[in-house]
Amino acid sequence: MESYIVRIYRQDTADPHNMTGTILKAGDGTETRFSSGDELINLLWQLEASDLTISPSHYRHLN
């Protein structure tokens, strides 16, 4: 299974679904950006992600 790292760079405190960030594929570093929570979920769905690990900072790591 591929590994991905989710990084959120901007998030609206009033509307947490309003966020901007990247999904980084571990290994080759392929980057996909997202501009909302829904878009992030759709991308994760497409990547057939089965587990999400949240690391200590605002960065999220996906296995």
Place this chain on the structure above:
Amino acid sequence: MNSHQNKIQSLLTAMESRDLVEVLRQNSLPFLAPLFDDQDDSPGIRVYTLGRFSLVKNEQAVDFPGRAKRKPMDLLKALIALGGRDVCQVKVAEILWPDADGDAAHRSLDTTLHRLRKLLDNDRAIMLREGKISLSNDCCWVDAWAFERVQGRLEFILDQLFNENIDNQEVVKLANIALSMYKGPFLGVSSSESWAITYRERLRSKYIRLLRKVGRYYEANGKLDLALEAYLKGLEIDGLLEELYQRAMACYCGLELRAEALLCYQRCVMNLRAHLGIPPSPRTEQLHQQLLNS
């Protein structure tokens, strides 16, 4: 008072006087690992994992080009990535031999563990007890763990000094050590082992968080050149951290380096557009406007 009570009493006293490390060292307590990157005072086995992977035994680099040594090295890397203490044997076997069945993976782990101990030339370096594997702090020094210890200590002090303009020599010393220790991502940029990602990301975010705090500390003490250095180091790690651009622009401005501040803004605009498809935040634009008006 017996000797055990004496030790505890001296530990308590040391906690107050900040000589704790020295007392632990004198008492040879097993959980002690050297706080600083001190060659003269460290165990014979040194493992470098930040920005690379390198094993040094009694000051000699250990080569591991062949297949026979590669798996023991993978085991060592995995142990470090999983915390190094009481790591579940089954979990390690699953990580390193994902396609093998339980018994075969277990046998492979036993063989590899034996090879690693032989390679390290120290039976005490890696302990297996009740299905848990631990890397001994007494025998092994690991740069990532040393970085975390210094980072933890430094953040603790910085949090105590928050918003206080105190020129603390210990902060400067620890900041120099911590910032020089983090030489790159855990196991280097070319490493793609999925089991290493969580630890790599944790170290990376700790480093960036530390750079922010160190930068803020230096700014509060009027040392804008040092603050700027910290922010720029952070941007080298991640060029999309807008807050670091803002702080760097403010430092350039304070140092009367207006052209550099404008270049910093341009870099911020370009990176945000290229990678995230967004314009700078109102706060960044406000700083930019102040620069243009100055």
